Amino acid sequence: MSNILLDERLIAFIPSLAREIGTNEAIVLQQINYWIQRSTNIHDGKRWVYNTTKDWVEKEFCFMSESTLKRTIASLKKMKLIESKKLSKHTGYHINFYTINEKEVQKIDVKIKKRKIDELRDSIGSDCASIGSDCTNEKVRLNQSTSGQIDTAITESTTRLLTDTKESSPSAKKPTNDKFKPVKPEQVSDQTWNDLLGLRKKKRAVESQTAWTRINNSIERAQQATGHTLENIFSYWVMRAWAGFDEKWYINAHPQPTNNTQGNTHANNQSANSKPRRETTDEYKQRMQREFNEEFGIEVQPDSHTDCYS
The missing domain is CATH 1.10.10.10 (Winged helix-like DNA-binding domain superfamily/Winged helix DNA-binding domain)
Known part of the structure; x- marks a missing residue:
């Protein structure tokens, strides 16, 4: 050389x-x-x-x-x-x-160290985990000045910067167990509710506040349009194996009866504001079973313990 x-x-x-x-x-x-x-x-x-x-x-x-x-x-x-x-x-x-002038030189020294921390912040970005052990190496490097010492305040600032960056990085976040759980309505039986949750899980339906807010609104509209109980609506939902629920599906499957001149005279004289008699839960389940059998072509043989569906 x-x-x-x-x-x-x-x-x-x-x-x-x-x-x-x-x-x-x-x-x-x-x-x-x-x-x-x-x-x-x-x-x-x-x-x-x-x-x-x-x-x-x-x-x-x-x-x-x-x-x-x-x-x-x-x-x-x-x-x-x-x-x-x-x-x-x-x-x-x-x-x-x-x-x-030692005081002014010290001010320049602090300014230089602050610049190093700012550059470190920019280089790390929002995910310190992406650079792995280099975070620790950078921390050691910044904790050393040219004279072998560094102000305590600067050291603490560097430590806080690296700690906060690691904690805020996506890969450093701990998984949360705060999953949304829908609440069972009081009018719905435990069996129907468990069957529904099992059905949605099987179909991988999303359980979220947004999804269930929409479902509850749809069920409320369906109940207002048909007059059916929540147990009836939820049972039909499970029977049809829908992943979600839309009031249009339910209302279209349950058209409301209309008055006609050839019907019962008493029915013709009813006020337009009068409500039809609500069917009982057993009647509803029997009707749902008949509709299900008819839709899928299931023929039921009557016996001494079974009613004949006509």
Whole structure:
């Protein structure tokens, strides 16, 4: 490998710092910090380092022109990252001493760490499980700063971010047992109700609040149109083996009788507002059985214990 990469003193800088304040500013700030750690010039409780612009260029920043270095130092002063004073006791000695403003540097450090957390949030998205163990690795990486330490607040924010993201991801959600269960009407027998639930389960009908709201509304309309009891309606539903229920199906299967001039004289004299006699549950079941037998061609042989359906 070429020696130009190894045989001179290296100038180091932090890429994330350069991204925040500029490359030249990050380089100069890092070098000022390097020499401050070795300085014996203490003023107002701070270490200071001095040099002329020309000396800085010749000794430290040979890749910069003096004008570039002046602009860079002016930029660092504007951001309040460095302070400069003429501390020489000799009035004719116009040389600047420099020190670092630790409070402003700390603000930049927090800003950089916040940017890392924001980038982590974007990279994780809404499903941390999709990147598996990389979540943990990213957490470890963000918990380390360039000096090997990180603010407690930043660490806690990173932990909360990863925890909240995992909990909110679809794959991390626990299955719920809160399935909708339809409520049996009081007028319907247990046997009919259990038969209906078994029928719907066999046909894989959806048991949901929306589905049963529609079913109950349809049953109510069917009851109003026919005057049948809920037991009669539900029994017919089971007998026809419908997965769902629509009042039109039921009403069409149960046309209401109409008055005619050849009918019973008493029936003709009934008021239009009078209601027909409701058939009993046994009568209803017998009629349903007859209709079922007729529909499927089942012939019933009468005996001593069975009525003859005519």
